[in-house]
Amino acid sequence: MHRMRVPDWLDDTRTSYDTVAVSYADLLRDALAGAPFQRGILALFAELIHAQGNGPVADVGCGPGRITAHLHGIGLDAFGIDLSPAMIEVARRDHPGLRFEVGSMTDLELADGSLTGLLAWFSLIHVPDDQVPTVFAEFHRVLRPGGVILLGFHTGDDSRLKTEGYGGHPMNVYVHRRPPGRVTDWLNAAGFTVEAEMLHRPDQNTEGAFLFAHR
Incomplete structure (x- = not known):
């Protein structure tokens, strides 16, 4: 059987974050401690999940698991998914009591309607525009009715090639900055209802x- 070739952007993203996984984790390990607005946004997300009766929450693009661990610490049944096996290895090392899996947001290995919440915390920034609807369709599929989604992303209207990062290691990924209105339109088209927009x-x-949106 002929297998479809994995898109270059997925290969590039996986390889880049495998390369920087350890230094990325070291650089950002304590970042939330100095980010009260981000902690507040995550607390609001947790409150919305509690209002839905709790249930599993996926941190999609979890990296080394720092946000997953924070969500677990504020009472959510959170687990992490990331494209980079090296990131997942670091996440499991740093947070041995939590669940982490290798996977792609373009094709989540999760059952329909199996999640109460889904977080994509600055993990959409490498997804090309033409692939975002596919990703949002997957997010919609795995969330149950009433399920809550929180997206964090860089604002702007441009893309740049990132060739180095996190301790000077080589990378080869595009970073896409988007107006919130464009992301809202994509969410609406995927069947979500957007409830709040915040700028930081x-x-x-x-x-x-x-x-913040819900299915």
Whole structure:
């Protein structure tokens, strides 16, 4: 049987984050401690999950598992999924009591309607525009009715090639910055209802957006 070739962007993303996994984890391990707005956004996400009666929550694009562990610490049944096997290895090392799996957000190995919540915390930034609808269709499929989704992403309207990062290691990934309205349109088209949009400016040169939606 002929197997379809994995898109280049998936290969590039996997290889890049395998390369930087250890240094990425070291650099960002304590980042939430100095980010009260981000902790507040995650607390709101947890409150919305509790209001739905709790249940499994997937941190998609979890990296070394720091956000997954934070969600677990504030009472959620959270587990992590990441494209990079090296990231998952680090996550399992640093958080041995939690569940982490290698997987792609384009084809989640999860049952229909199996999640109460789904978080994509700055993990959509490498997904090309033409693949975002596929990803959001997967998110919609695995969330149960009423399930909550939280997206975090960089704002703007451009793409740049990232060739180095996290301790000077080589990378080969595009970073896509998007207007919140465009992401909202994609969510609406996938069957989600967007409930809130928040902008965060940690410094004068950086802006992030957070969108809350439900199925």
